[in-house]
Amino acid sequence: MKVQDKVILVTGGGNGIGRELVLHLLSKKAKVIAIDRNKSALEETAIIAEKLGYSLKTFVVDITNKNDVEALTVDAIAHYGYVDGIINNAGIIQPFVKLNDLSYSEIERVIQVNLYGTLYVTKSFLPHLLTRPEGHIVNISSMGGFLPVPGQTIYGATKAAVKLLTEGLNSELxxxxxxVSVVFPGAIRTNIMGNSGLSVEEKPISKAEERILTLPSKAAKIIVDGMERNRYRIFVGLDSKFVDLYYRLAPKSAAAFICKKMKGLIK
Incomplete structure (x- = not known):
């Protein structure tokens, strides 16, 4: 689906990939509705868009609240008269600890945002999308959605659920x-730890890490391009493509490889 003149809603539009998705869609002459639970971050995105000469509609919404999402659907459709596509980008990670040391409140929070938030937005907008001449749903999973990452087991479980939710929906539709498209980002240079409410110890990025990390702006372009090409699966970053192939060919070896890489990060 070409995004020009289409109305696209982006969750998590206040920062990171979400903000870059909003700005890139606007640059391609889409009409964009950005939502986020963080009011100040969303306002900052709107200010940036305005300085670039774009008009952006925003809503402060907690996607883990089903009633608020249903109200958003009514308000979003009322604003432009229709919505053509949704990009479920909002997501958080868990503390870098093993499942045994993860509290139920932390587990439930990650599940509520990553899985139920995506589900609520998708299910709430789907009946309307089916009335449009063409529509598109893009759900952001993760490289951790097809590969086990120690210290991010619950996060990975939610992203694996998003993967199968999206693929099942694709078959149904x-x-x-x-x-319907599912996105698998690799390592992206965003503040996802801070945005997930986790304390972060700032460390300098090595040259090797610098080569691996994908800029949020580049990630946004890859995602929107995949959306316009109606891609079933969209990989963001060479690391995501490599690990996908590695895991399909030798799952146990790939899991051991990631486990070794994660040592030192897990408390």
Whole structure:
């Protein structure tokens, strides 16, 4: 689905990939609705958009609240008269600890945002999207959604659920006007730890890490390009593509490789 003149809603539009998705969609002449639970971050995105000459509609919404999401759906559709696509970008990670040391409150928070938030937005907008000449749902999973990452087991479980939710939805909608894409970002240079409410010890980025990390602006372009090409699976970053292939060919070896890489990060 070409995004020009389409109305696209982006969750988590206050920062990181979400903000870059908003700005990139606007640059391609889409009409964008950005939502986020962080009011100040969302306002900052709106200010940046305005300085670039774009008009952006924003809503402060907690996607873990089903009633608020349903109210958002009514308000978003009322603003432009229709919505053509949604990008479920909002997500958080867990503290870098093993499952045995993770509290139930932390577990529930990650599940509520990553899985239920994506589900609520998707299910709430889907009946309307089915009435449009063409529609598109893009759900952001993760490289950790197909590969086990120690210290991020619950995060990975939610992203694996998003992966299968999206793929199942794609099959269910195969004979409709709505296309569905699942995105697998690798390592992206964002403040996801801070945005997840986790304390962060700032460390300098090595040259090797610098080569691996994908800029949020580049990630946004890859995602929107995949959306416009109706891609079933969208990989962001060479690391995501490499690990996907590695895990499919030798899952136990790939899991051991990631486990070794994670040593030192897990408390």
């Amino acid at each position: 195969s004979n409709t006007n709505v296309r």
